[in-house]
Amino acid sequence: MRGKKDMMSGDDIRNAGLKVTLPRVKILALLEQSEQGHVSAEDVYKLLLDAGEDIGLATIYRVLTQFESAGLVTRHHFEGGQSVFELDRGEHHDHIVCIKCGRVEEFFDQMIEDRQQEIAKEKGFTVEAHALTIYGYCKNAACRAS
Amino acid sequence: MRGKKDMMSGDDIRNAGLKVTLPRVKILALLEQSEQGHVSAEDVYKLLLDAGEDIGLATIYRVLTQFESAGLVTRHHFEGGQSVFELDRGEHHDHIVCIKCGRVEEFFDQMIEDRQQEIAKEKGFTVEAHALTIYGYCKNAACRAS
DNA sequence: TGGAAGAATGCAAAAGCATCTCATTTGTTG
DNA sequence: CAACAAATGAGATGCTTTTGCATTCTTCCA
Ligand SMILES: [Mn+2]
Ligand SMILES: [Mn+2]
Ligand SMILES: [Zn+2]
Ligand SMILES: [Zn+2]
Numbered sequence A, B: 001m002r003g004k005k006d007m008m009s010g011d012d013i014r015n016a017g018l019k020v021t022l023p024r025v026k027i028l029a030l031l032e033q034s035e036q037g038h039v040s041a042e043d044v045y046k047l048l049l050d051a052g053e054d055i056g057l058a059t060i061y062r063v064l065t066q067f068e069s070a071g072l073v074t075r076h077h078f079e080g081g082q083s084v085f086e087l088d089r090g091e092h093h094d095h096i097v098c099i100k101c102g103r104v105e106e107f108f109d110q111m112i113e114d115r116q117q118e119i120a121k122e123k124g125f126t127v128e129a130h131a132l133t134i135y136g137y138c139k140n141a142a143c144r145a146s
Numbered sequence C: 001t002g003g004a005a006g007a008a009t010g011c012a013a014a015a016g017c018a019t020c021t022c023a024t025t026t027g028t029t030g
Numbered sequence D: 001c002a003a004c005a006a007a008t009g010a011g012a013t014g015c016t017t018t019t020g021c022a023t024t025c026t027t028c029c030a
Helices: A010-015 A022-033 A041-050 A057-069 A110-122 B010-015 B022-033 B041-050 B057-069 B110-123
Strands: A073-076 A084-087 A094-098 A104-107 A126-137 B073-076 B084-087 B094-098 B104-107 B126-137
Touching: A010 A022, A022 A041, A022 A057, A022 A084, A041 A057, A057 A073, A057 A084, A094 B110, A104 B110, A110 A126, A110 B110, A110 B126, A126 B110, B010 B022, B022 B041, B022 B057, B022 B084, B041 B057, B057 B073, B057 B084, B110 B126
Parallel strands: A094 A126, B094 B126
Antiparallel strands: A073 A084, A094 A104, A126 B126, B073 B084, B094 B104
16 A cells, blocks of 8 residues: 555556556656655756756646645746645645745644634635635845845 | 725825836726725726726726735736726725625635635644635526525 | 926836747656 | 547737837026
């Protein structure tokens, strides 16, 4: 039995009903190994180019969207420009982003999650999803000076 | 002495260091009177057209951006397409959006606000802003059926 | 009150991000 | 390994937002 936390592989792609192609394998591998963990489609494109894999940007967008539908990947809409993708390891979390250097950290807070449910209930809503992102300056010295 | 809750006027535009022009006055008035309170630049464009004011879309984007810089207006990046603007009445709040009909409701929760500060502190961040949006189905009968 | 100086507007063109089209290539299956 | 369906790549396209520039308005003071 394998959980979401294990290493992804061609099986995950196959199980999503997709053919195991070189672009898909490379993109999935990159998401796993990626330093920052949170990358835009263009980041993926450039990182793969650097790695000698010339995969079209359209393919990257297509594949990331397919991975998202399959639950392998999560898409975030942080402020400013592009969507950001990360591997879905099955554990929901929210983000805090440095508006100076772009560093992204993750957090999960049950109290915040619970309050959201209560607020939704009060208003008669059924929660399907939520997006919480805190923006600020990280501890990095260079980011401190406003 | 006038607070943020009062009616906006040409003075607000002047105080922002901007000339009091017809487009600016009309856009500000529309934001005040708008039913939903949360409108896209194109919404503003069409609503003004309906009202007989033919103001260019580029001007609307420019003016909304200027109003934002001046603190008169807040911009939100809800999922899907366009940015959404609303008059800044000086009281921070977050949003819950119906993914079926688009209805937007507002809420403010001190507990959530406090937890965010604590989380930021733990991570060594200084909070500058945050965006929390809950997505779900509203109480409207037509929105219930998934 | 008139008119100079600078700011704002409208239009069209451009930019940025994401998706689509379609000819060609690749993966899968028997 | 052939045959078919699915996927890819390159460029076109779509949509939102921004920008350049000639023209029009505001402001302000002589
Ligand atoms: Mn994350
Ligand atoms: Mn609001
Ligand atoms: Zn930083
Ligand atoms: Zn609804």
